[in-house]
Amino acid sequence: MPRASKRKSDAVKSSLAEPAPKKATKEVERIDNFFASYANTSIGMIDPEGVEKLCSDLSVEHTDVRILMLAWKMNAKKQGYFTQEEWRTGLKSLRADTLKKLKKELSELEREVAKPNNFEDFYRFSFRYCLTEDKQKSLDIESVCVLLDLVLGPYFRLQIDSFCDYLKIQKEYKVVNMDQWTNFFRFCQEIKFPELENYDACQAWPLILDNFVEWLREKSNHP
Numbered sequence: 001m002p003r004a005s006k007r008k009s010d011a012v013k014s015s016l017a018e019p020a021p022k023k024a025t026k027e028v029e030r031i032d033n034f035f036a037s038y039a040n041t042s043i044g045m046i047d048p049e050g051v052e053k054l055c056s057d058l059s060v061e062h063t064d065v066r067i068l069m070l071a072w073k074m075n076a077k078k079q080g081y082f083t084q085e086e087w088r089t090g091l092k093s094l095r096a097d098t099l100k101k102l103k104k105e106l107s108e109l110e111r112e113v114a115k116p117n118n119f120e121d122f123y124r125f126s127f128r129y130c131l132t133e134d135k136q137k138s139l140d141i142e143s144v145c146v147l148l149d150l151v152l153g154p155y156f157r158l159q160i161d162s163f164c165d166y167l168k169i170q171k172e173y174k175v176v177n178m179d180q181w182t183n184f185f186r187f188c189q190e191i192k193f194p195e196l197e198n199y200d201a202c203q204a205w206p207l208i209l210d211n212f213v214e215w216l217r218e219k220s221n222h223p
Contacts, residue, residue, distance in 0.1 A: 030097035031088055032088070034097060035087045038051075038054050045082060046082040048080040050082075051067070051082070055067060057099055063150070066109060068126055068151070069109050070109065071125075071129055072122045072126070073090040073094060074090030076090075094109065123182070123185055126150075128178075130143060137177055138175035140174065141168065141173070141174065158193055159188045159193050162193075163184065170211065170215070173208055176208070179206060187205070194220070
């Protein structure tokens with residue numbers, strides 16, 4: 001008798017568990033249908049034209065930082081393109097299987113990215129995502145300034161403006177690499193600005209930042 005009872009109990013548990021996979025399958029189906037409404041069928045991906053249409057439907061500019069955050073959430077590999085797998089990854093995580101839900105989740109995504117650990121990861125991702133050529137390891141100065149303004153501008157306006165002014169007038173560097181990019185973020189976090197009193201060139205700062213600080217000090221007649 002106890003065995004029969006156990007079998008009955010297991011059967012009930014099994015039937016209760018069944019809707020979950022079905023529900024998950026339905027969600028993936030809706031996400032895939034959502035993907036199909038923007039995908040270029042000839043390549044099986046959402047291409048720049050599809051991204052532009054998505055931005056239009058979301059009522060955001062394609063230069064809006066939240067689109068970059070969405071790419072981060074998808075762990076997208078190629079700028080301006082989303083594969084179906086990337087789309088699934090990002091939208092399942094956001095629980096957004098419709099345009100209406102995705103539009104609502106964009107503000108939540110901003111809050112998620114703003115968390116310190118996430119932001120550092122997002123900051124690194126944004127640089128990698130903009131490397132559009134195979135084996136490319138650096139970005140030109142103009143692209144760096146646009147990206148810094150987009151990603152860090154709201155948090156470190158004075159530092160961004162000053163650094164971009166410097167990058168545009170200096171002659172030594174035509175590009176910025178990942179090490180310089182990540183150290184500039186550390187600079188923004190750690191160095192008192194514009195005083196610069198705690199900047200020590202003997203520490204492991206990239207030469208580009210030593211030169212930047214020297215330029216700033218000369219400008220303000222600091223010793």
